[in-house]
Amino acid sequence: MSEEKKDTGPQARSTSVVSIAILCSRVLGLVRDQLLNGLFGAHFAGIFTAAFRTPNMLRDLFAEGALSTAFVTTFSKKIKNEGDEAAWVLGRKMLSLAACFMSMVALAGVLLAPYLFRLLTPGLEEESKVLGTWLAQIMYPFIAIVSITALVMGMLNSKKVFFIPAVASAFFNLGCIVGGVALAWLIDPGFRAGEITEKGLTGFAFGTLIGGVLQLLVQLPSLYKVGFRFGLDFGWKDSGVSDVLRLMWPSMLAASGTQISVLLNSIFASYTPGQASSLAWLANAQRLQQLPLGLFGVAVATVTLPMLSRLATDGMTPAFRGALAKGLRLVLFLTLPCAVGLSLLGEQIISLLFEHGKFTAYDVKMTAGPLQAYAFGLVFYSAIKVLQPAFYTIDKRFIPMIISLGVIVLNLVLNYTSVFILGWDHTALAWATAVGLIANFATLYICMRKFAGGLETRSLTQTLWKLALGLLLMGATCVIAQKTVLSGWGTMNFAIKAATLSLTMGVAAGFYFFVTQKLKVEEAAEFMGIIFKRFRPKS
Secondary structure (H helix, E strand, O other): OHHHHHHHOHHHHHHHHHHHHHHHHHHHHHHHHHHHHHHHHHHHHHHHHHHHHHHHHHHHHHHHHHHHHHHHHHHHHHHHHHOHHHHHHHHHHHHHHHHHHHHHHHHHHHHHHHHHHHHHOOOOOHHHHHHHHHHHHHHOOHHHHHHHHHHHHHHHHHOOOOHHHHHHHHHHHHHHHHHHHHHHHHHOHHHHHOOOOHHHHHHHHHHHHHHHHHHHHOOHHHHHHOOOOOOOOOOOOOHHHHHHHHHHHHHHHHHHHHHHHHHHHHHHHOOOOOOHHHHHHHHHHHHHHHHHHHHHHHHHHHHHHHHHHHHHOOOOOHHHHHHHHHHHHHHHHHHHHHHHHHHHHHHHHHHHHHOOOOOOHHHHHHHHHHHHHHHHHHHHHHHHHHHHHHHHHOOOOHHHHHHHHHHHHHHHHHHHHHHHHOOOOHHHHHHHHHHHHHHHHHHHHHHHHHHHOOOOHHHHHHHHHHHHHHHHHHHHHHHHHHHOOOOOHHHOOHHHHHHHHHHHHHHHHHHHHHHHHHOOOHHHHHHHHHHHHHHOOOO
């Protein structure tokens, strides 16, 4: 029991540090999307989103998904069993391999972009396809940069350095914003004259490459500080490299469930009435889902994975089960109120953040529907982020892969039925994604519970009942606010909208944390303790 407490105790503390860092990135990512939508409108923002979709999907699958999970698992075990120097050797080998292979993938992407973009957005008009192809060709090299970045991030996380890797993604978004605006001003004469055209999108495409380089560079001093020394190593016939690759390909297929679902949404959305605008509406809704997902789901997973990798070397111990169960309870405690808030206050949140420039009230309405669906799926998506990597630490790598393939088939059937048979709009695609996330999580949980000999399910159920009471009071607060202080939303100016919405969200969240603390939810006590400690005046 003491070992379990020793390992799981720092989870909430480390999660708060990573969450703060990721908050900076997500807010800047939101600003980037606000700029794209406000400057160019939903139609052209949708084309840009579609152009970045494949490089971004490859990033999630190869770099920050499969490669990162497999590498952190192997690298952490290498540190524990053979020491730091052996781990650094593995790091150099993997950096060299990733740089070579992913550069070839990027080059293939540039060459095949005319075919890939048309394949993934078949319903768009020809003019949009030409513009999207050009933007995609600019952004494909991003995948090579971010693959190296993911390995650097994995090494730092394995050495228990969490803040710098998490905040580094803020520099990516900063590069996208500053570099994108500066280059758009240079490239598009209309941008300088106040008559912005789609030519400025080229500047934002190059901005993604600037952001990728900044994200890598900001982490290198920390990596050098923990002992890593750079150098090329092409000795890829190595047991450590083999272990990473052995874990990587099933991990990639497992992670592909959600990513391919998003890709399928793009294909089917191009056939919905909104066409390119539907792509932007779905992307904006997903951006708001990604904010709490990154803050809490990814943050908990980032802290939990290296811990589980170390604990797994001793077998399926109570400490392993306790750490995983703790991660699940923590992510549920943090994401459930976010899901309720996004679902009930979604339209006001979208209006406040996006209803500027060329993004209209109609666009707000079209984004609000998908957001409710994504909010529903948020909890399951976050839990998958914690649960799925645990299978690789216990060498059950094929289970998530098989489940993921089933989810892809499920999403394909749901999307085809909703768009081509029932004739529904883009909102149905978001709900299909949410259903896939539920199926994915439920199957993963049942399997892990069997392998681990239990996941403290009784404790999880008791926690959920307590959280439900807090969520009920929180939801009631949001509904009452809708009928009172938020009822005149359309007539308010920006400052009053921001103040009333912030007040509503603050009071609702306050009730949730108050109730869960009074009901002695362990995660609530830990979370509030961290907050009070962080902001308590120093004596």
